[in-house]
Amino acid sequence: MISEANNDLELEHEIEQELEFSSAYRWQHWIRAVSIVVLTITGFYIAVPFLTPAVNADPTNFMQALMRSWHIIFGFVLISAVMFKSYLFMFGRKHDMERAAFKDILNPKIWIKQIGYYMLISKHPKLSGVYNPIQFMAYATLYIMLFGLIITGLILYVHVYHDGLGAYLYDVMKSIEVMIGGLANVRIIHHILTWGVMLFVLGHIYMAIYNAVFGKEGGMDAIFSGMKWHKKH
Template identity: 50%
Template structure:
């Protein structure tokens, strides 16, 4: 008998757009951030005159993508509480269900099939995405502290009093920069694991995975 599948809308258009915008922003921030930490390239200029401004260009792109990441994250949190993301909110029911936890652990240990979920994410995915959200908030706040110490006019001057307690809490500006750098490495470690697990899930359980974040649709057996 032929196996029939039914399409289920799992991720809205905005959810998918925000996912890829954040992905592009994070990749750009990692690349420009490493350059700012260690400027391994320089314009071919030995005259000593201030031309080229490659470092300034990298800083500009870092700031642009940083604010893009902050803006998209704010809108993504808002979107989570709208009707479009009801299936994502139902993931909390799977998170608090010990039977679902047991089924997911068996799945990843290759001892069983994927359990049927009420939401978009299994419990391990749910925990991972919450941790990633907290990482984005932490790296954004430390980035804003560093921003306020360089740009004293405009927005930088406006947020400086708000960022000062965070600087003090971290133990000074040097520690803020160190934490910002460590959080960058957390993303560097997370990204290949995330891509591998998404591809593995899509390969082992066709109908969901990588294609879902592109089309928004997953397929379940009828």
């Protein structure tokens, strides 16, 4: 019992809890996650309806319209979350560690050590920021895809809603549509990017569990509590 207590005291001296993610980061993460799930389900229904509304004598079972409305609502929620996160990354005072991660992208040694860590043949490298180079590039790719989805989604939006915001954005979105090659190409790109985000989500969940198991620093806990465990310097 005495030895166990001594071990606990030693661990307390060796490990400290640090803030990894701010509350603003955590909120936008989960809002973005829920939006992606809803948008994926409703988007696939819009493309290929897979539900049959209850039979009714009155022509009021507008399931396609219902799915489209939820798709649009959560589309604008996702736009808000992405824009807010982009602002935090570029200007947030509590997000210096995110920006600092860019330094490691230019360091080949960090890349080699990080790949070795994922292959279970080396220790995790000491990082300049909160993300390792592979994470940083994966997140950068995700946001490129999200901005692509937002632009193509707005192009499709202005072809359905011609008043208000739709009318305001129509000329700009129409110009981008022409550059892309027409509405058919816009739909194809929107669909391909959706699959890209889905693959990212699967990889993201896998790597989060991987880091939680092998990193033993509370990697999964951090996105809920914001806190992560680190060895004291």
